[in-house]
Amino acid sequence: MVHPTPLxxxxxxxxxxxxxxxxxxxxLIMARELGLFDAEGLEVELSREGSWASMRDKIAFGLLDxxxxxxxxxxxxxxxxxxxxxxxxxxxxxxxxxxxxxxSRDLYQQLVSPGINPDDPMATxxxxxxxxxxxxxxxxxxxxxxxxxxxxxxxxxxxxxxxxAMEHVRILPVSPIQMExxxxxxxxxxxxxxxxxxxxLEYQKLGRIxxxxxxxxxxxxxxxxxxxxxxxxxxxxxxxxxxxxxxxxCRWLDDPDNHGLLRDILSQPDYLGEQVMYLxxxxxxxxxxxxxxxxxxxxxxxxxxxQAHWLTTRMLHWxxxxxxxxxxxxxxxxxxxxxxxxxxxxxxxxxxxxxxTEGHHARPFTLNGRFGPVNVSSDALIGSRLHDWLAACRx
Numbered sequence: 001m002v003h004p005t006p007l008x009x010x011x012x013x014x015x016x017x018x019x020x021x022x023x024x025x026x027x028l029i030m031a032r033e034l035g036l037f038d039a040e041g042l043e044v045e046l047s048r049e050g051s052w053a054s055m056r057d058k059i060a061f062g063l064l065d066x067x068x069x070x071x072x073x074x075x076x077x078x079x080x081x082x083x084x085x086x087x088x089x090x091x092x093x094x095x096x097x098x099x100x101x102x103x104s105r106d107l108y109q110q111l112v113s114p115g116i117n118p119d120d121p122m123a124t125x126x127x128x129x130x131x132x133x134x135x136x137x138x139x140x141x142x143x144x145x146x147x148x149x150x151x152x153x154x155x156x157x158x159x160x161x162x163x164x165a166m167e168h169v170r171i172l173p174v175s176p177i178q179m180e181x182x183x184x185x186x187x188x189x190x191x192x193x194x195x196x197x198x199x200x201l202e203y204q205k206l207g208r209i210x211x212x213x214x215x216x217x218x219x220x221x222x223x224x225x226x227x228x229x230x231x232x233x234x235x236x237x238x239x240x241x242x243x244x245x246x247x248x249x250c251r252w253l254d255d256p257d258n259h260g261l262l263r264d265i266l267s268q269p270d271y272l273g274e275q276v277m278y279l280x281x282x283x284x285x286x287x288x289x290x291x292x293x294x295x296x297x298x299x300x301x302x303x304x305x306x307q308a309h310w311l312t313t314r315m316l317h318w319x320x321x322x323x324x325x326x327x328x329x330x331x332x333x334x335x336x337x338x339x340x341x342x343x344x345x346x347x348x349x350x351x352x353x354x355x356x357t358e359g360h361h362a363r364p365f366t367l368n369g370r371f372g373p374v375n376v377s378s379d380a381l382i383g384s385r386l387h388d389w390l391a392a393c394r395x
Contacts, residue, residue, distance in 0.1 A: 018067035066227030087229030098293035099213030100198035219377035306355035
């Protein structure tokens, strides 16, 4: 583990960060618990939020400086046409993958009973829409927020069933911590949510995981560090040290030998609470292998401009943004330059380029870094789609 250079604490270094109780809030929690914030001279206050809407609003009103965000949140908050803008800077990905699509046990059985291959997301999407048509009413599904990777993955999965697929589905926003109650009440028949909620829905025998978000977009950026733009402009050194501490936490998290301690810390009431302990009886414990959640390996923390552009393309398609976003606009929000600076100060190499064709790689690959080859995560998209960000920016 890299040991950051200590910096004398001052009151102005106090940072207020929000998180939602999910497994991928672990970078913030462990940076605090391992003393990584302290080692950087930072006094960090963590605020547990019950929903992504609460997080968004507190950051917008200045009650929080930033925090763990859904990957589309900095884009939505900076560019949304449905309300006042709050400029956000995101210079680091905190986690990749980890989302699951879970269906009620009854709907899951209906879906697979005709012999449908449950590992083929395009086949299951077609079957789900057929079920809705046959019964004459929409399937009720949930995502954690309309401006989330969960919502986009759910929609992109269903859209493979054809242009009219969304007419047979209703997607409701439900906070992650309310998913279990929504399943029990029958309000929803399925959801796309982050861990540990898919595993807990299986453990409680309320649902079955049918797909991973990884099957819709491999190694998609899931959670990111998002900071208010005015705060980041005023606290450049603090911001860099914050990124350093979180990089060190992410590297620690990718070591399976640390997961026993991680479980004990996350189960504390101020973090995820007792639901983490239920996973002791789940065959996969903390991390479900089918969901491919990771925090550091293969340049996981690098914020790609091309991936942000793909997100804006999907948000535009699903009417969550009103106008096309230029490369210049994206570079005001997504800041690989700031990440490179922080990573270099820790001896961590990064890709020399900021963008690539998304969807081209079904396996991790290598790119040139400043000091040699750099491993990079896969990026395949459902339906073998390709997103040529350069061509998209020229149109």
